[in-house]
Each structure stands twice: as structure tokens, then as C-alpha cells.
Amino acid sequence: MTPLVQSFVGHFGEMGSRWGINRTVGQIYALIFVSPTALCADEIADTLGCSRSNVSMGLKELQSWRLVKMKHVAGDRREFFEAPTDAWEVFRTLAEERRRREMEPTLTMLRSALLEEPGSEADRIAQERMRSMHDLIDLMSTWFDDVQRLDAQTLAKLMRMGSKVQKLLELTGQLKSGSKE
Amino acid sequence: MTPLVQSFVGHFGEMGSRWGINRTVGQIYALIFVSPTALCADEIADTLGCSRSNVSMGLKELQSWRLVKMKHVAGDRREFFEAPTDAWEVFRTLAEERRRREMEPTLTMLRSALLEEPGSEADRIAQERMRSMHDLIDLMSTWFDDVQRLDAQTLAKLMRMGSKVQKLLELTGQLKSGSKE
DNA sequence: ATCAAATTTCAGTAATTACTGAAACTTCGA
DNA sequence: TCGAAGTTTCAGTAATTACTGAAATTTGAT
Numbered sequence: 369m370t371p372l373v374q375s376f377v378g379h380f381g382e383m384g385s386r387w388g389i390n391r392t393v394g395q396i397y398a399l400i401f402v403s404p405t406a407l408c409a410d411e412i413a414d415t416l417g418c419s420r421s422n423v424s425m426g427l428k429e430l431q432s433w434r435l436v437k438m439k440h441v442a443g444d445r446r447e448f449f450e451a452p453t454d455a456w457e458v459f460r461t462l463a464e465e466r467r468r469r470e471m472e473p474t475l476t477m478l479r480s481a482l483l484e485e486p487g488s489e490a491d492r493i494a495q496e497r498m499r500s501m502h503d504l505i506d507l508m509s510t511w512f513d514d515v516q517r518l519d520a521q522t523l524a525k526l527m528r529m530g531s532k533v534q535k536l537l538e539l540t541g542q543l544k545s546g547s548k549e
Numbered sequence: 550m551t552p553l554v555q556s557f558v559g560h561f562g563e564m565g566s567r568w569g570i571n572r573t574v575g576q577i578y579a580l581i582f583v584s585p586t587a588l589c590a591d592e593i594a595d596t597l598g599c600s601r602s603n604v605s606m607g608l609k610e611l612q613s614w615r616l617v618k619m620k621h622v623a624g625d626r627r628e629f630f631e632a633p634t635d636a637w638e639v640f641r642t643l644a645e646e647r648r649r650r651e652m653e654p655t656l657t658m659l660r661s662a663l664l665e666e667p668g669s670e671a672d673r674i675a676q677e678r679m680r681s682m683h684d685l686i687d688l689m690s691t692w693f694d695d696v697q698r699l700d701a702q703t704l705a706k707l708m709r710m711g712s713k714v715q716k717l718l719e720l721t722g723q724l725k726s727g728s729k730e
Numbered sequence: 731a732t733c734a735a736a737t738t739t740c741a742g743t744a745a746t747t748a749c750t751g752a753a754a755c756t757t758c759g760a
Numbered sequence: 761t762c763g764a765a766g767t768t769t770c771a772g773t774a775a776t777t778a779c780t781g782a783a784a785t786t787t788g789a790t
Contacts, residue, residue: 403671484552
């Protein structure tokens with residue numbers, strides 16, 4: 369590893385826990401991400417100085433996040449791994465997986481809690497707050513879904529507009545004039 | 550705790566680790582969030598069946614995330630805690646804190662890596678990929694900042710539009726006609 | 731079918747993170 | 761300024777999570 373790659377890999381290792389993955393998984397991803405060629409498990413284990421089995425588990429997790437993909441090289445029995453380099457694609461994948469893992473279970477729980485009959489005034493208030501939480505998460509979730517479908521260019525344009533989009537909305541509001549909200 | 554609150558609190562405890570907080574911190578937040586009144590540390594410890602000191606640390610962490618705020622009750626020396634109930638405010642706070650903790654350190658690292666002189670072809674390719682990662686994170690970061698400033702209503706409208714915003718952008722692109730991108 | 735290379739699984743261990751209870755500290759009324 | 765109520769700190773311990781190496785399994789060429 370060159371010093372440049374080393375500092376990148378090191379950082380991903382340190383940040384891993386903050387991002388919900390462990391050190392090795394973070395390092396494996398970083399290494400694959402910057403590598404000009406697809407890497408095999410042994411190379412990764414050697415470079416990072418960790419066990420082959422640890423790399424195997426790490427790659428499995430990265431595949432479950434769809435952050436790396438397997439590749440076969442003709443005349444070589446080993447499996448090689450590479451990472452999508454298109455940043456937008458990576459962002460989309462990450463957003464989708466996070467929604468699935470971090471939001472969906474909560475939505476399910478909230479939906480079932482909202483079907484219960486409140487047994488007290490405290491329950492009624494609790495349910496009210498759960499409802500507002502549910503509605504927001506649901507909205508965000510749907511929005512993510514929609515945004516997934518936009519192409520990178522449109523998305524970038526939208527983001528670069530930033531808060532100017534507000535003016536745009538005001539404008540269309542005027543065009544449609546009397547429509548609700 | 551009523552069964553309703555119990556299932557909510559239990560879920561937040563289980564999801565905690567996925568969200569980057571621990572079980573107790575998740576439970577404390579959930580309990581405060583649905584409570585009709587502000588709670589003191591002892592009530593929380595009793596309700597959750599964990600130690601007073603654990604609650605103290607948990608509250609400190611929740612305050613660092615700005616998810617709960619302290620409140621003083623006249624004639625009572627104890628500190629009480631409540632959670633903002635406006636879902637949009639909570640979302641904004643969470644987005645801002647996550648940006649600060651999960652994105653900013655990486656931006657800093659990337660910026661310094663991009664200043665280095667690549668020592669090889671591999672370094673050059675690595676740097677190229679780091680640059681695309683940097684540019685996206687930077688764009689997202691700025692966008693978050695902008696979106697922070699929108700009021701809840703505008704934000705909700707924008708989200709409800711979902712991918713229809715694309716059509717709107719196409720429209721404005723036509724209006725401005727020959728302008729770049 | 732057999733063998734060797736490659737990969738995965740898993741039980742045991744290391745490292746990390748969470749939690750507790752006791753002690754130290756802070757705050758405020760008397 | 762003293763003391764009691766409240767809060768925080770911290771060293772020790774419990775629980776969890778990460779990692780390893782050996783054994784088992786899979787894969788594909790002969």
C-alpha cells in the first residue's frame with residue numbers, strides 16, 4: 369500500500385463503527401474502492417494483515433450491502449472483487465440499504481402500534497406522537513424510492529439548486545394558483 | 550409502562566445498535582419521546598430497570614445529539630428531560646448531526662489526500678476515485694445545509710412531489726432555454 | 731471419481747463496548 | 761457553612777462483537 373492508500377484505508381477503518389460496519393469491513397471496502405484492478409481475498413488479507421476468514425466474512429457483508437461485486441477472471445479459479453466507482457450509484461445503493469435496514473422495521477412496528485386501542489390518556493398521547501413519527505418516516509421512505517428513479521444528472525441539478533428550489537415551488541404554486549396547500 | 554409504550558421502547562432498544570447508539574440510549578429516547586410529561590433520571594432508571602449512572606450517561610449522549618432537552622420545574626431541584634415532538638425538527642437535527650459526525654471527518658481526510666502528489670499510476674487512479682467521492686459528499690453536505698433552511702411545509706411539499714420534480718426541472722430548463730447544463 | 735485449490739464455517743479467544751455501584755462532586759435551602 | 765438531595769465520574773465487571781486458525785465444504789480440472 370502506498371501512503372496515500374494507507375491513509376484512506378486507515379480512515380475507513382476508524383470510521384467503520386460510526387457507519388455501522390466494523391474496522392475490517394471498512395478497510396476492505398476502501399482498499400477495493402481505490403484499487404485499479406479487482407482484488408482476490410488473499411491479496412486483501414495480506415495487504416490488511418488480517419486473517420483470510422475475516423476477509424471472507426467482510427466480503428460477504430459488503431456484498432449484502434451491494435457495495436462490492438464478484439468478478440471472475442478467465443483461467444483463474446479465484447474470485448475477484450471490485451467496487452462500483454460511480455459515486456451516485458454508490459450513494460443510491462447506500463440510501464436504499466439503509467432505508468431497508470434502518471427504517472422499514474420501525475415503520476412496521478409503528479403501523480402495528482397504531483392499530484392498537486389506546487388503554488389510557490397516556491397511550492393516546494403516545495400514539496399521537498408515534499403517528500407523526502410514522503408519517504414522516506413513511507414520507508421519507510417513499511421519497512427515497514422516488515429519488516432512486518431520477519438519473520444522476522437530474523439529481524445533481526436538483527441538489528445544486530439547494531434551497532433555491534423553494535422559489536421554484538412558490539412559482540409553480542402561483543401558476544396552479546388556487547390548488548390546495 | 551403500558552404494553553403499547555413497552556413495544557415502542559423495546560423496538561428502539563433493539564434498533565439502537567443499527568442506528569449507532571446503544572440499547573439503553575435508544576430506550577431512554579423512546580420513553581421520553583412518548584411521555585406526556587418531562588421525565589427525571591430516576592423515573593427513567595426505574596422504568597427501564599437500569600442503573601441511575603447508566604441513565605446519566607445516556608442522557609448526556611442524547612443531549613449531544615440534541616434529541617432531548619433539559620427542563621427545570623419550579624420548586625424541584627431535579628432535572629427533567631423532554632424530546633422535541635415535531636418530527637421535522639427531529640429529522641433536521643438528526644441529519645445535521647449525522648453530517649457532522651459521519652461525513653465531515655471523511656471530507657477533511659479526502660481533501661488532504663487530494664493535495665498529495667500521486668507517487669504512481671495506482672495512486673493517480675486512487676486519487677481520481679477519491680475525488681469523485683469527495684465531490685459527491687461535498688455536494689450532499691452543502692445540500693443538507695440548504696435543506697435545513699427550508700421550512701417544514703416546503704420540505705414536505707418537495708418530498709410529496711417525489712420524482713415529479715424532474716418534470717418541473719425540465720420545464721424550467723426550457724424556460725431558461727439555452728442556459729448551461 | 732479424485733485431488734488440489736479456493737472458500738466458508740465455526741468453536742474458541744481477543745478486543746471492545748456497555749453497565750453497575752460506590753465514591754466524588756455539585757447545588758441549593760436553611 | 762453545613763447537610764441533604766441530586767448528579768457525574770470512574771474503576772471494575774458483564775455482555776457483546778470481532779477475529780483467528782483449524783476443519784469442513786465447495787469447485788473445477790483431469
